Amino acid sequence: MSVLHNVDRLALARRALTEVSQQVGLAGQPQGDASRPRVIPTGLAALDAALEGGLPRGRIVSLSGARSSGRMALTLRLLARATHRGEPSALVDVVDALDPTDLHPEERARVLWVRPPSMLAALQSVDLILDAGGFAMVALYLVGMRARVPASAWSRLSQRASQANTTLLVVGDGGVSAPGSFAAVSLAARRRRALWTGRRLLDAVQGELVVLRRRGGAGQGAPIAFGG
Amino acid sequence: MRLAFVRVHDLALAAYTRVEPDLTQQPLALLDVEQRGGSALSSVQRGQRVIVCTAPARALGVRVGMTGHQALAAAPEVALRGWSVEAMRAARAALLDAVGSVGARVESCDEGAWVDAGELARMHDSEGALAARLAQAARRVGLRVSVGVASSKGVAQMASRQRGGVAVVAAGEERAYMARVPLAAMPMGDEFRSALAQLGVDTVRDLAAMPAAQIALRYGDEAAAAVRLAQGIDDRALVPEALPARFEESVDLDWEADDVDALLFALRRLLDALVTRLACRALAVGGMVLALPLASKVLDERALAVAVPTRDVATLLRIARTSLTSQPPIAGVRGLRVTALPRPVRPVQLGLFDPPGPAPERLALTLTKLTALVGSDRVGAPVAPDTHRPYAVGVASFDPPRAPREGPPSTEAIPLMALHVFRPPREAEVVIEQGRIAYLDAGEVRGGVRACGGPWRVDGQWWGEPFDHEGWDVELDDGGIYLVGFDRARGRWLLDGVYE
Numbered sequence: 001m002s003v004l005h006n007v008d009r010l011a012l013a014r015r016a017l018t019e020v021s022q023q024v025g026l027a028g029q030p031q032g033d034a035s036r037p038r039v040i041p042t043g044l045a046a047l048d049a050a051l052e053g054g055l056p057r058g059r060i061v062s063l064s065g066a067r068s069s070g071r072m073a074l075t076l077r078l079l080a081r082a083t084h085r086g087e088p089s090a091l092v093d094v095v096d097a098l099d100p101t102d103l104h105p106e107e108r109a110r111v112l113w114v115r116p117p118s119m120l121a122a123l124q125s126v127d128l129i130l131d132a133g134g135f136a137m138v139a140l141y142l143v144g145m146r147a148r149v150p151a152s153a154w155s156r157l158s159q160r161a162s163q164a165n166t167t168l169l170v171v172g173d174g175g176v177s178a179p180g181s182f183a184a185v186s187l188a189a190r191r192r193r194a195l196w197t198g199r200r201l202l203d204a205v206q207g208e209l210v211v212l213r214r215r216g217g218a219g220q221g222a223p224i225a226f227g228g
Numbered sequence: 229m230r231l232a233f234v235r236v237h238d239l240a241l242a243a244y245t246r247v248e249p250d251l252t253q254q255p256l257a258l259l260d261v262e263q264r265g266g267s268a269l270s271s272v273q274r275g276q277r278v279i280v281c282t283a284p285a286r287a288l289g290v291r292v293g294m295t296g297h298q299a300l301a302a303a304p305e306v307a308l309r310g311w312s313v314e315a316m317r318a319a320r321a322a323l324l325d326a327v328g329s330v331g332a333r334v335e336s337c338d339e340g341a342w343v344d345a346g347e348l349a350r351m352h353d354s355e356g357a358l359a360a361r362l363a364q365a366a367r368r369v370g371l372r373v374s375v376g377v378a379s380s381k382g383v384a385q386m387a388s389r390q391r392g393g394v395a396v397v398a399a400g401e402e403r404a405y406m407a408r409v410p411l412a413a414m415p416m417g418d419e420f421r422s423a424l425a426q427l428g429v430d431t432v433r434d435l436a437a438m439p440a441a442q443i444a445l446r447y448g449d450e451a452a453a454a455v456r457l458a459q460g461i462d463d464r465a466l467v468p469e470a471l472p473a474r475f476e477e478s479v480d481l482d483w484e485a486d487d488v489d490a491l492l493f494a495l496r497r498l499l500d501a502l503v504t505r506l507a508c509r510a511l512a513v514g515g516m517v518l519a520l521p522l523a524s525k526v527l528d529e530r531a532l533a534v535a536v537p538t539r540d541v542a543t544l545l546r547i548a549r550t551s552l553t554s555q556p557p558i559a560g561v562r563g564l565r566v567t568a569l570p571r572p573v574r575p576v577q578l579g580l581f582d583p584p585g586p587a588p589e590r591l592a593l594t595l596t597k598l599t600a601l602v603g604s605d606r607v608g609a610p611v612a613p614d615t616h617r618p619y620a621v622g623v624a625s626f627d628p629p630r631a632p633r634e635g636p637p638s639t640e641a642i643p644l645m646a647l648h649v650f651r652p653p654r655e656a657e658v659v660i661e662q663g664r665i666a667y668l669d670a671g672e673v674r675g676g677v678r679a680c681g682g683p684w685r686v687d688g689q690w691w692g693e694p695f696d697h698e699g700w701d702v703e704l705d706d707g708g709i710y711l712v713g714f715d716r717a718r719g720r721w722l723l724d725g726v727y728e
Contacts, residue, residue, distance in 0.1 A: 067708045072728035073646040087585050088628040095648075099725075100610035100621055102646040108610050110628045114598055115606040125598055132594035134586030143648060143728070194703050194727075200681045202701040205645040205709060205727055227645070 040082045040137060040167055046224040050211050051185060055169070057136075058162040059215075060154065060182050064174030065189030070207035070227055074189060075139050075171050076102055082137035082167065083110040089137040090114065090129045094122040095144050119147040119177075123157070126168065130160035142172035154182035186212040190223070230349060230399070231466060232377045233384035234327050234362050235340040236319070238280045243315035246322065246370035247479055247501045255306040257281035257290050257299050263310030272296035272308060279311070314478050319371065321472040322505050326365040329508040330358075333468040342384065344466055345377055359394040369504050378402060382453075382462035389413060402460025407433040416454040420447045432458045471509065475568040477501050484523045484560025488552045491520075491561055492545055498566045503539045506570060512537035513544055514571025518551070524559040533599075535592035535625070537571035543589045550600045585630055595626060616686045618697050618713065619649045619724065645727045647711060653722035656712060665702055668712060670723040675704040683714070699724065 039054035048054050055061050055078065065071050079089045080103070090112040091098060100108060112129070116122040122140065129138050138161075158179075161168040170179050174188075192206040208223040236242055240258050245251045259276040276296045288303035296308055323341055327334050333344035345358055352358040359375035366373040376387025378397035386409055387395040397405045409432050411424070429435055436458035444452035456462065477498040485491050495518075506512060514537040520528040532547050586594070598607045608623030656670035664680045682700035689695060696716040703709045713724040 068727055070645070070728060072648045076646055083628075086629075086631055088626075096651045097648040097725075098610060098621070099619055099647045099649050100612040103610060105612075108612075111610065112626050112628075113608060113610040113623060114602060116602045117606075121601055124601055128594050128597050128601070132586045132590045134591070191707050193707075194679065194709050196679050196681065196703075202645075202679075202681050202703075202709065202727070 037085075037165075040078070042078060043081050044209070044224060044226060046222075047209060047211070050221050050224070051214065052217070055137075055167050056184050057167050058165045059184035060158050060161060060168045060170060060179050062179050062183035062186045063169060063171045063189060064178060064187070065207075066173075066191060068194075068205060069189040069191045070205060071143055071171050071189050072097065072102070072141075073205075073227065074209070075141060075169065078169060079111055079137060079139055080104065080107045083107060085136065087134060087136035088112060089139070090135055091139045091141060092116065092122050092125050092129070093141045094119060095141065097141065097143065119145060119149065123149065123153050126157055127160060130157065130164045130166055130168070133164045133166075135164065135166050137167045137169055139169040139171060142170065142177045145172065145177050146175060148176040149179070151180075151182070154179045158182050183213075184215040186214075188212050192225070192227075229466070230345040230355065230377065230379055231381055231384045232331075232343045232345040232348075232355075232359055232362055232375055233340060233381070233388045234323065234343065234366060234373050234375050235385070235388040236323060236366070237372045237374065239316060239319060239339070240311040241280045241282070242371050243312060243319035244309070246319055247315075247477060247497050249370065252282055253284060255282060255285040255288050255290070255303055256309065257285050257294075257296075257306050258309050258311055259296050261310040263312050272300065281306075312480075318477055318501075321474070321476075322369040322501070323366060323371055323373075324471055325505045325508040326369045326371070327362055328471045330362050330365050333466060334471070335467050335469055339385070340373065340388065342381060342466055344468070355396045356394055359396065363394065365508070369508065370501065378405075380460070380462035381464045381466070382457040383460055386413070386457070403436060403458075404460075406458050406460050407431075407436065411435065414454055414458065417448075417450050420451040420454065423447060436460075473570075475502055475505055475570055476565065478563065478565035480563040481561065484562060486557070486560045488549060488556070491552060491564065492549055494564055495548055495566065496541060496545060498564060499541045499544050502566060502568045503541055503544075506568065507539055509570070510573065511570040512539045512573045513568045515569035516544065516548070517567040517569075518548060519565040519567070520557055520561045521563045521565075522557055522559040523562055526559065528557045528561075530555070533596065534569075535595050535627075536588040537573055538589050538592065539573070540589050543593050546593050547596050550597055554600045585628070591626075616688050617695050618686060618699065619647075619651070645709075647725045648728040649725040650723060653713060653724045656721045656723045658712065658721050665700055665712065668702055668704065668710070668723075673704070673708065673710065673723060673726075675706055675708075677702050678705050679703040687716075701727075 038057055040057060041048050041054040063071060063074060079091060082089045088110050092114045094116055096115045098113060114125045116125050126138055126140055129135055157168060172178055188210045190208050192208055194205050195203040197203050204227055206227040208225050210223050211221045257278045258280050260279045261276050278290060278292050278294045278299050280292060281290045285306050288306060290299045290303050290306055299306055320336055324334060324336055327341050327343050331343040331348045335342045343362060345355060349355045349358050352361060355377045359377050362375050363373050374388050374390060374393055376384045376395045378384040378387050379399050379402060383397055383402045387397050411430060411432050414432060435455060438455050440452045440455040443455050479494055479498060513534055515534050516532040518530050518532055522528055530551055532551055534547060595607060609626045611622040611624045613620045613622045654670050656668060658665045659667035665677050667676055668674060680700060680702050683698035685698045687696040698714040698716060700712040702712050709727040711724040713722040715722060
């Protein structure tokens, strides 16, 4: 009788563990590796489906696009999503472009904002943050920067990101500063249109996101709309 | 009342060996002179005598009472030093920290410290066990001590003179214990001592038989106190004092150190000593002030921030290295003094399902390195200041909450738009037609305006640095959407940012 009673309690405990795991985003992780989640869900259902759950952790993800394609909005959104489980994130903002009011007050406390004065200091900052460990995502915002980043830097940062199980999101114009083949996922943001109310009030900027390349997965997929 | 007295052996020497333990293996003798700066005396004056020496110095023939020149003649390789007020003060503070970790009611004196053992003994198997515990706590901070336990201050102090051990004088047996003490060991003035010799009193037992009241009238209170102590009586009460609030360690260097690694080597010993003292008090280093006396007679003083209180010496050394590397001392360093800002250790309760965030010590170190790399005003959690001034920013110290955000992840869409701010804003020229912007030229950004919204006007802070600003949302023919500003105070157009 007591053995059956214990079996029931074990089953209940397992079920409770499964439910809690689902709540905190560990569902679907391989057993024995629950403390190292593999993806960060983006909140865009179509993108998560295309990336098999979200942005891969421990990898470099590249996001490029033209002006007004929504790169800052996407960056802030992804940083906010990454902090949801309680891990902090970091924004290494080389061009000092963040308007803090674009982040929810609760998210501001969880995002480390670093404004390095040069590309070299930016790469060193990312290296330091990845070395600290425990960050879910580090976004390196290079929009407007034309300085070339050497391949050796991407190689080192890729290794650091893998060790820290941190997603390194590199946001730029897609030129010489892009991580290229070091990125496990390459995303391209495109501008669709601006929505105006009565030709006076700018309501929203609509864009679309394309998965240009994904290591070990399918190639270019269908555009995914975001914004207004 | 039961009291324990913790006596430090050769305090002047222990003050040095506590932070430089390898000195005990070197021939070193201390002379009866105060030393200021430098780890060795530059010259020996006539009449300066050895007050204490290490075992290797004794093995070479150096003895207490020798003059400095006699010591050098006996052993030319012996190093001579004076006693250091700062080092002895730090050693006394360390002793109080150590015994204070065992008992709360303590009082210090030149030779050591008394501890109220009355209630404490109940927490241990015996008074001997308590005394052993006090000796162990003192050893932890690098001090070799002996402990005496008795019913009065004076008897406990005399009992502690038994070298290298623990002596417990049971209640009521003080007089019998004191009778075994040599008269030469009794504290008294030279006049009374010579008077006793003339009277033929040569044991403490004989001294105890003398009438204390008449002795007080004839030889003074000090002599009467010696008689009462011989009888096992000491009326002085314990006067508890507050434990030291200042945590400071220092060392002087013989050479001019201009190498960061050499400085860090010396600093490590100081930090080891400081951290051990703080651990006795359940405290951690919440900040440091590093003072470096330079060869150019200038004091290089630098405050080192520690984001999270820690007792990890490696972390503290890295913080010091970051400071010394980014701003090296302008001249050779002749000494180090570290003052720690004591802070309670921050308790971190990790949840069963919480994600593994950055370890507090590593995060603190990373923030310190980032600050050294990019500047203190460019690292932290972003803050929107309480002002209407356009695009104002600030940073707060980064201390992220560890708990997950409440509720399951929402599935809301990407924000409608976010602003990529140009800091500083770029100069622009516009063409206005019918009260609206028709053309924008800001260098790389130029073109006809497809749609325009605004103006959105803000002004304020007339009492300080006033601003009067108009903002326009502008969509150019190429599809780029920009925020154009007009500084009304200066009458100029600016490109404030781009919607991204």
